[in-house]
Amino acid sequence: MIKEFKEFIQKGSVVDLAVGFLMGAAFGKIVTSLINDILMPPIGLLLGKVDFSSLYINLSGKPFESLAAAKAAGAATINYGAFLNTLLEFLIVALSVFMLVKWINSFRKKPETAASVVKDCPFCLSVVPLKAVRCPHCTSELK
Numbered sequence: 001m002i003k004e005f006k007e008f009i010q011k012g013s014v015v016d017l018a019v020g021f022l023m024g025a026a027f028g029k030i031v032t033s034l035i036n037d038i039l040m041p042p043i044g045l046l047l048g049k050v051d052f053s054s055l056y057i058n059l060s061g062k063p064f065e066s067l068a069a070a071k072a073a074g075a076a077t078i079n080y081g082a083f084l085n086t087l088l089e090f091l092i093v094a095l096s097v098f099m100l101v102k103w104i105n106s107f108r109k110k111p112e113t114a115a116s117v118v119k120d121c122p123f124c125l126s127v128v129p130l131k132a133v134r135c136p137h138c139t140s141e142l143k
Contacts, residue, residue: 028093035089055081 008014036053044050056067060075070077118127124138134141 027096031089031093031096035085035092039088039092040085052081052084055079055084 040052044052054067056070057078057080058064058070058075059077060070060073062073062075064070064073064075067077067079067081117130119130119132119142120126121128121135121138121140121142123140124135126135126137128135128137128142132142
């Protein structure tokens with residue numbers, strides 16, 4: 001059983017998955033910092049000096065000065081500002097991953113289209129391979 005586990009761990013896909021997970025976690029921290037420290041302050045300033053992380057709806061009925069005070073008192077709150085931050089973070093990560101995949105795919109060899117590997121037989125109009133010298137359907141010689 002230990003031998004099987006060792007073989008499983010040493011497979012390239014498991015190591016690749018672990019590296020991808022660690023890189024994703026590190027990338028997530030960068031995106032979180034980008035949103036919370038760089039993007040949200042100017043957006044909040046443009047919207048009237050609003051700090052999105054402190055936006056909440058108090059469900060307890062008692063007034064609180066801030067979200068921190070409500071949490072300290074154990075009040076029930078809907079923290080929609082934190083949700084907005086998380087939503088923006090997701091959108092930035094999704095856009096970043098999309099752009100990365102698009103960039104990587106641009107380096108891949110494009111598959112040949114069907115038009116570039118086949119031709120039509122001028123006699124029977126059947127589709128034949130581009131390199132064919134004789135039609136397999138009507139046996140005519142092709143130029």
